[in-house]
Amino acid sequence: xxxxxxxxxxxxxxxxxxxxxxxxxxxxxxxxxxxxxxxxxxxxxxxxxxxxxxxxxxxxxxxxxxxxxxxxxxxxxxxxxxxxxxxxxxxxxxxxxxxxxxxxxxxxxxxxxxxxxxxxxxxxxx
Numbered sequence: 806x807x808x809x810x811x812x813x814x815x816x817x818x819x820x821x822x823x824x825x826x827x828x829x830x831x832x833x834x835x836x837x838x839x840x841x842x843x844x845x846x847x848x849x850x851x852x853x854x855x856x857x858x859x860x861x862x863x864x865x866x867x868x869x870x871x872x873x874x875x876x877x878x879x880x881x882x883x884x885x886x887x888x889x890x891x892x893x894x895x896x897x898x899x900x901x902x903x904x905x906x907x908x909x910x911x912x913x914x915x916x917x918x919x920x921x922x923x924x925x926x927x928x929x930x931x
Contacts, residue, residue: 813930822855828898858882 829851837844865878902912 810930817926826851832897858886 830848833844833847837847862879862882865875865882868875899916903909
């Protein structure tokens with residue numbers, strides 16, 4: 806509702822998407838080292854899904870339908886998004902990284918520090 810919340814949302818999404826894109830790109834390249842063209846083909850759908858679903862979210866939010874229907878659609882889509890995020894974060898990123906075995910204490914501290922920073926930002930942002 807305010808300029809500050811809009812700017813903080815913009816920067817938060819920018820930081821999140823840049824880290825997410827970097828780690829996803831590294832993962833794709835690691836899995837398909839011998840096929841760079843295939844890696845590029847995999848990145849294209851990944852790159853276009855965020856803008857497409859952002860537009861879909863804005864369209865759903867601005868629908869002039871019943872508020873209950875709009876809220877149900879938003880809840881379903883946000884639940885799918887959060888489920889995907891949690892699965893990727895815990896099973897695809899943090900799990901294999903912990904199996905690496907190098908610097909386990911620092912990895913644990915970095916994980917908790919990251920969650921703490923996000924929690925403080927969420928609490929501070931209101």
